[in-house]
Amino acid sequence: MVIIRPITSDDFQALYEIAEESGIGFTSLPVNEEIIRKRIEHAEASFAKEVSKPGVEDYLFVMEDPETGRVLGTSGIEAAVGMDNTFYCYHLGMVIHASRELNIRNEVGTLTLCNDYTGASEICTLFLREDARKGANGRFLSKFRFLFIAEHRQRFSDTIIAEMRGVSDEDGNSPFWQWLEEHFFSMDFPTADYLTGIGQKVFIAELMPKYPIYVNLLSKEAQAVIGQVHEKTKPALNLLLSEGFSKGGYVDIFDGGPTVEANVNYIRTAQAxxxxxxxxxxxxxxxxxxxxxxxxxxxxxxxxxxxxxxxxxxxxxxxxxxxxxxxxxxxxxxxxxxxxxxxx
CATH class of the missing domain: 2.40.40.20 (Barwin-like endoglucanases)
Structure with a gap:
């Protein structure tokens, strides 16, 4: 019988190992000792705090084998994103270029930098170690959060989101980021991803294009991965879709992966x-x-x-x-x- 419980300072080494195992693109858990220790401290404070409405709380849990004491995985819930650190995403929109006289009409997709999800609760930091990926462990590590949210409604927003890891190769190269890097940034995807993970997001506001980007101006490779998920993320996406989540028209600013959302009252496990x-x-x-x-x-x-x-x-x-x-x-x-x- 595996147990899920709040993380404690004694779990530091296990969480650091999980950060290493998770690889590039797992932004919420960078391989950084100071950041991981601070996140554990913040989680411990969040669990101990009396809360009447969602704020900066970050609830991080671990799955443990009680017979061996080994930590098998982790998952978390951020009570309200963007409250103490700006939460950026791209909104997928569309503009129409039309001429009645010439009988020409073109629909052009756009990407607009925004902070629309500020205040939403985010389920995040889901990672199950490879040797524990059996039975219903994966579903449990994801779905128990809906029970926790349902039980402690005052701690969370009505809108629950999840950022899904976008397409990148084994070396961390993202087709979407490569286009942005070439035109607006001078750093590779792993570096940008790491800086975001440790909370250094000022460069986004400084270097990211200020106006909507026309999707058809991106490389064909970048266009092809917008709203698509990493191969290893497909099971997690399918699980959330089966729970009632849907793609809300927003994607990650680095790898183009989709953000899915649901109203807490319509999440199937919470409802049931x-x-x-x-x-x-x-x-x-x-x-x-x-x-x-x-x-x-x-x-x-x-x-x-x-x-x-x-x-x-x-x-x-x-x-x-x-x-x-x-x-x-x-x-x-x-x-x-x-x-x-x-x-x-």
């Missing part, structure tokens, strides 16, 4: 979730996992995958003693849960 008190039932020990389950805490948050049986007459959820122990719960305390396979 229930909050009930528990009964502890030893007959459920060893029964196949059927649900994603979280306790209702913040600082002492825990999440597991386990069997859940609902007694509708008593309005309680039954879980095994092992699950209750992993969640740090006693009989009568509450859980929020949703089926691993929606529709069950």
């Amino acid at each position: 979730s229930r909050n009930l008190p528990i009964e502890i039932d030893s007959t459920l020990s060893g029964v196949k996992d059927s649900h994603f389950v979280i306790n209702t805490q913040v600082k002492d948050f825990r999440g597991v995958m386990t069997a859940v049986k609902v007694n509708e007459e008593k309005d309680v959820a039954r879980i095994s003693p092992e699950a209750a122990k992993a969640l740090n719960l006693s009989a009568g305390e509450h859980i929020r849960f949703a089926p691993i396979h929606l529709g069950e």
Whole structure:
């Protein structure tokens, strides 16, 4: 039984290793010791903070194998982007060039630098180590966040977004960035990506074109990857689309990867979730996992995958003693849960 819990300072080495394993393009986790330590400190403060509305909080979680203590992956939620560091993206638009007299009409796509998502909550920093990519671990590491958001609504915006990694090769070369680099910047994609990851974004405002870019002026290679995701990101994108997320017409300013969005009230796992008190039932020990389950805490948050049986007459959820122990719960305390396979 894997456990998801808030990150702590003891997880520094594991998170640093994950940053190294994640590779170029994983902007939210740069390979930088100082930045990683600060992010862990910020996360610890966020979990401990009393919150009435979303602000600069950054909730970073880890998935752990409790038998070995090994950290298997990480994922996070940023409560409100752009509050203490400008959040840039490109909006995909269109202009019409037409002449009635000449009977000519051309539709031209545009890319306009903007801050439209300021204040939205972002699910981010999802990475599962290769040897842990089995069973429902990947879905769990992504979807438990929707349960956490549903349980603690005051901490998050109604709009939830996710930036998806765009197309780049093994060396970190991005066709989209190569065009921008040639015309507006003098640094490669890995450098620009790293600077953004460590919070040095002033160069974006200083060097990025101030006016809309006509898409048809980009190289054919750059045009082809706008709104497309990295091959390794396709499963994550498909999972979010199945949850009700959609492409909102915005792409990343570096690699052209899409940003997907959803209203929290229409995310399927959040919609399907229930909050009930528990009964502890030893007959459920060893029964196949059927649900994603979280306790209702913040600082002492825990999440597991386990069997859940609902007694509708008593309005309680039954879980095994092992699950209750992993969640740090006693009989009568509450859980929020949703089926691993929606529709069950």
